[in-house]
Amino acid sequence: MDLTTVLQILDSTIRLGTPLLLACLAGLFSERAGIFDIGLEGKMLAAAFLSAAAAFVTGDVWLGVAAGIFAALLMSAIHGLASITFRGNQLISGVAINFLASGLTVLLGQYWFALGGRTPSLTGDARFAPITLWGAEALREVPVIGPIYYELISGHTALVYVAVAMVPLSAWLLYRTRFGLRLRAVGENPAAVDTAGVSVVGIRFAAVAICGVLTGLAGAYLATGLSAGFVKEMTAGRGYIALAALIFAKWRPWYALGATMLFGFLEAISNRYQNIDLGGIVIPVQFMQALPYILTVVILAGFVGKATPPRAGGEPYVKER
Amino acid sequence: MQKMPPWADALLVPLLSLLIAFAISSVVIFAIGENPVEAMKLMVTGALGSSYGWGYTLYYATNFMFTGLAVAVAFHAGLFNIGGEGQASLGGLGVALVCLMVPWPHWSLALIGAVVCGALFGALWAALPAWLQAKRGSHIVITTIMFNFIAASLLNYLLVNMLRPVGSMDPATARFPAETNLPGLGEILGAVGIPFSTSTPANVSLFLALACCVLVWVLIWRTRLGYQIRAFGKSEKAAVYAGIRPVRITMYAMLISGGLAGMMAVNNVMGEANRLVLNSVEGAGFIGIAVALMGRSHPFGVFLAAILFGFLYQGGAELALWTKIPRELITVIQALVILFTGALDNMVRQPVEWLFARAGRGAK
Incomplete structure (x- = not known):
């Protein structure tokens, strides 16, 4: 294997890892606030569909992204209503959201575009173009560093850089701000937060909304960055892989980067090679x-580095009377 | 606060939830430019208007009874088994192996073999998540989701690399021998003088599913194990205090749950397809969640809800055939049913409770 092949595989690792990273961070905010979210898949799917539809109609990819975020936020609102306001079962709500997105995207897609659930292909400004970073062309001929910079770091679409920037931003928000402290506390011991006079419901809704924005970006990236348009069930289980990555990362932002890139790498390898002969x-x-699923089960089993979820995860908060 | 009468809890609330789900579905149908009343008529005539329609409705309902019971048994133990999909596809593997490898002389013996083997494979696929939950505290929802995907990959591998007959491009097993073909519902009913279409996939497995409904009822409400499962599901602490062992109950409940999901393969793999194909379960494992929620985890409720979803499935297929409404409408209805009977249960329940409390005060 030469440098070019390695670079190509790593390049598609970043491409394929990006939607996982965004969805994983989305789940991180939600679960750190004590709201389990197995509806990541559905939110991404809804966002992918609406972003592709809006980008096609308006011809502007950023309007598409906005529409994608809107779609994911709507799904988040349902999840919040069910699991925070009405204290329903968060897992069941997540399952419902996945089915809702899976059905509605095809139903609306068929009604709007009559292409069997697809959107028309996006071209030009309706999808993200690769960005060539400063100096990439000039450095291209420098041995080793040149190709790495040109192939691997430069030349991705805008949302890839947004996703990577979200990692330090999330870490800062969670560990360095008052909001982050409260968010983590709500997931561990909501009663204590309530005693301190902070609204548990408010913080949890904020977390669910952040989750909506990030899954919106993830979905929009799938439809307008990674591919050119929406196809039926295009998330193809990525929401669940993101969930697996979240456990693998033990609910931490920097680990999430590592876990999602590892899973992206596995996908890149299996796309490139049919069978690997060792x-x-x-x-x-x-x-x-x-x-990815086997690794997650192993991690969950606690044989290699125990993953401990937020303590109040999955439980609706009931104020003491 | 005044409690609701039991009938309101068991019937009124689920019916109201169902009504809301259907009302929103009608809005969706209206929004995509179709007539909800016409659509409903078409669904009813397509699914219930002929013995042909009924045959398909009952065939789908049989699948959903197995997966619905599987989810329901786990619910009673306070466990959310979301892995019915994987367990049913492993059950399919078990049924396929036993049908292909053993030279069965008669379908009745093959049926027994398939039930045992399908249930065994399904139960085995549920065993590891159950053990991890009981011993290591790994969340069963996450592990069963992961096991669904692992099952899909495993079956993909086995069908493409091992079980595919030589020279065939199709990732599926060979056809099962004719001796293992189960008698259809039309033949059975025809034998006792009831005219019923013979060209539907409904088969003898329907009676097996009905028997399972009764057996699960006996298990949950009439046996010591059932009592322990329910006690454990209501309150783990109290159950432990009463000497009920959590590891044992978790394992038993999940093994029974996985076994029921695995038995579904008798209907779809042995009864209908006569071979194992890729993605043979087609989402029935997930519909089991809706069925169990709708049926309030009671076997009779599961039976009714399975018939309802069987009707939706067959009706949805007819809709897709005769109108521009795609089949995915059923997925939307399914999602709304799960949402309102499961996650938003309190939204429907609270106003009803309030009304009963008010009426109760008025009577005094």
């Missing part, structure tokens, strides 16, 4: 596809 032992492509 001197006699052939690893089938299906094993690579299942690996």
Whole structure:
């Protein structure tokens, strides 16, 4: 394997890891505030659809992103209403959101565009173009550093850089601000936050809204950055992989970057090679596809580094009377 | 506060939730430029207007009874088994192996073999998540989701690389021998003099599903294990105090749940397809969640809800055939049913409770 191949695989690792990273951070905010979210998949799917539809109609990709965020926020509002206001089961609400998005996207897509649930292909300004970073062209010929900078770091679409910037931003917000402290506290011990006179419901809704914005970005990236338009079920389980990455990352932002890039790498490998021959032992492509889930089960089992979820996760908060 | 009478809890609240779900679905149908009343008529005639329609409705309902019961049993133990999809596809593997490998002389013996093997494979696929939940505290919802995906990859591998007959491009097993073909519902009813369409996939598994409904009822409300499962589901602390062992109950409940999901394969793999194909479960595992919620985890409720979803499935197929409404409408209805009977239950319940409390005060 030469440098070019390695760079190509790492390049698609970043591309494929980006939606996972955004969705994983989305889940991180929600779950750190004590709201389990298995509806990441549905939110991403809804966002992917509406962003592609809006980008096609307006011809402006940023309006598409805004529409995608709007769609994901609507789904978040349902989740918040069910799990915070009416103290329903958060997992069941998540399942409902996944089905709602899966059905509505095809229903509306067929009604609007009559292409069997697809949106028309996006071209020109309706999708994200790669950004060439400053000096990439000039450095291109420098050995080793040049190709790495040109291929790997430069030349991605805007949302990739947004996603990477979200990691330090999330870490700062969670660990360095008053809001972050309260958000984490709401997920561990909501009664204490309530005693301090801070609204548990308010913080939790804020967390769910942040989750909506980030899944909106993730979905918009899928439809307008990674591909050119929406196709039926295009999230293809990425919401669940993001959920797996969240556990793998033990609910921490920087670890989330590592976990999602690892899972992105696995996807890049299985896209490129059908079966991997390791001197006699052939690893089938299906094993690579299942690996993120297997790794997550191993981590969950606590044999390798125990993952402990936020203590108040999944429980609706009931004020003491 | 005055409690609601039991009938309101068991019937009124689910019916109201269902009504809201259907009302919103009608708005959706209206919004995409179709007539909800016409759509409903078409669904009813398509699914219930002929014995052909009924055959398909009952075939789908059989699937949903198995997966619905699977989710319901786990719910009673306070566990959310979201892995019915994976367990049912592993059940399919078990049924396929036993049908292909054993030279069965008669379908009745093959049926017994398939039930045992399907349930066993389904239960095994539920065993590891159950054990991890019981022993290591790994959240069963997450592990069963992961196991759904692992099952999909495993079956993909086995069908493409191992079970595919030589020379076939299709990732599916060979056809099962004719001796294992189950008698259809039309033949059975025809034998006792009831005319019923013979060209539907409904088969003898329907009676197996009905028997499972009764058995689950007996298990949950008439046996010691059922009592322990319910006690554990209501309050783990109290159950432990009463000497109920959490590891044992978690394992039993999940093994039964996985076994029921696995048995679904008798209907769809053995009864209908006569071979194992990729993605044979087609989402029935997830519909089990809606069915169990709708049926309030009671076997009779599961039975009714399964029939309802069978009707929706067959009706939805007819809609897609005759109108421009895609099949995905059913997914939307399913989502709304899960949302209102499951997650937004309190939204429907609170006003009803309030009304009963008011009426109760008025009577005094």
